[in-house]
Amino acid sequence: MLLLQDLSDQQEIERLKQEFLTILSHELRSPLTSLKLLLDLISSGAYGDLSEHGLSKVNIANRNITRLVKMIHELLDMETIRSGKLIMQFSDVSMASVVEKSIAAVHGAIEDKQIKIDNKCEQISVWADEDRLVQVVVNLLANAIKFSPADNIVRIQSNIVDDMLELKVTDNGPGISPEYHAMIFERYKQVGDREGKKGGVGLGLALSKAIIENLGGSIGVESEEGKGSTFWFRIPIKKETAGEVAESNSAAAV
Numbered sequence: 654m655l656l657l658q659d660l661s662d663q664q665e666i667e668r669l670k671q672e673f674l675t676i677l678s679h680e681l682r683s684p685l686t687s688l689k690l691l692l693d694l695i696s697s698g699a700y701g702d703l704s705e706h707g708l709s710k711v712n713i714a715n716r717n718i719t720r721l722v723k724m725i726h727e728l729l730d731m732e733t734i735r736s737g738k739l740i741m742q743f744s745d746v747s748m749a750s751v752v753e754k755s756i757a758a759v760h761g762a763i764e765d766k767q768i769k770i771d772n773k774c775e776q777i778s779v780w781a782d783e784d785r786l787v788q789v790v791v792n793l794l795a796n797a798i799k800f801s802p803a804d805n806i807v808r809i810q811s812n813i814v815d816d817m818l819e820l821k822v823t824d825n826g827p828g829i830s831p832e833y834h835a836m837i838f839e840r841y842k843q844v845g846d847r848e849g850k851k852g853g854v855g856l857g858l859a860l861s862k863a864i865i866e867n868l869g870g871s872i873g874v875e876s877e878e879g880k881g882s883t884f885w886f887r888i889p890i891k892k893e894t895a896g897e898v899a900e901s902n903s904a905a906a907v
Contacts, residue, residue, distance in 0.1 A: 682725045689718045716761075727856040731840065734863045741782040741867055748777045748818055752809055755790035762798045770794075771808040779818050779888050785864045786888075789872075792857040793822040793884045800826030800882075817870065817887040824883075829876040837874065838862045861886070 692715040694700065696708060703711065733739050752774040756763070763770065779786075797807045801824045808823040829837060840859040865872045870888035 682722065682729075685718055685722050685725070689715060689722065692718065724856075727860055730860055731856055731863075734860070734867075739863070739867055741785065743780055743782060745778045746781045746783045746786060748779055748811060748820065749774050751783060751786050751790055752820075754787050755794055758787070758791045759794050759798060762795060766798060766801065767804045768798050768801060769806045771806055774809050774811040774820065777811060777813070777818050777890065779890055781868050781888055782864075786868070789861045789864050789886065790820070790822075792861050793886075796857065796884070797822050797824035797826070797882075800824060802826070813890070814887060816890055818890050819885055819887045821883050821885045823881065825881040828878045828880045828882055829874060830878045831876075834874050834876065838872070858884075 692711055695703070696711045696715065730739075752772060756770055756772065762768070794807065794809075801807055805825050808821075810821045810823070812819045812821075838858050838861075840856060862872050865886045865888060868888045870886055872884070872886040874882055874884050876882035
């Protein structure tokens, strides 16, 4: 018995996908990043003072470009993870430092909505990739701020659970019905009041899940409709535990 399979269509789809990713990476991301830097300089007054109305317009354009650049990074990161090429640089990382850097990264959104951050993250070291961990916390914080009412509080809290660091980010937003808790971590999924109303392509939480799992941890959400949401993740504290997981992930990717 001889079984033949025509792979021409699959190869053409893969070629088109790679062309699309190349366009995203070089033809869109680079000029958008340059344009964002220029808008940052304009808004800071480097090229002269702007009227209040003009500054407002520049800030709106800056936020829109930031959102586009974030979408491009998410699409490229998701492809990297899907293809098994995600590289993790493990080291001892201060979780308190990760949270501080993440809060600084969403400072603009905090000011726009007058959100107060109640940070109760303790000085605990974890075995992780710091940049990727910041990416996850930034995403959870950005979502919490985005869906919280203006002039509200977002809480950050850390705990130790079975030799794992648990970090929780809690908001007072619209909440998520229990039947959607698993779905919200899937690619291109936005659930409930979030669907189609706040922008994005539905990759942030899927990326966060993939990163946390590659760090040897787990991620989830506790929420009820109308009662806010608590997104949490757990990652190893012990170096040996994370090292074994990293080796296992590397072997699986090969």
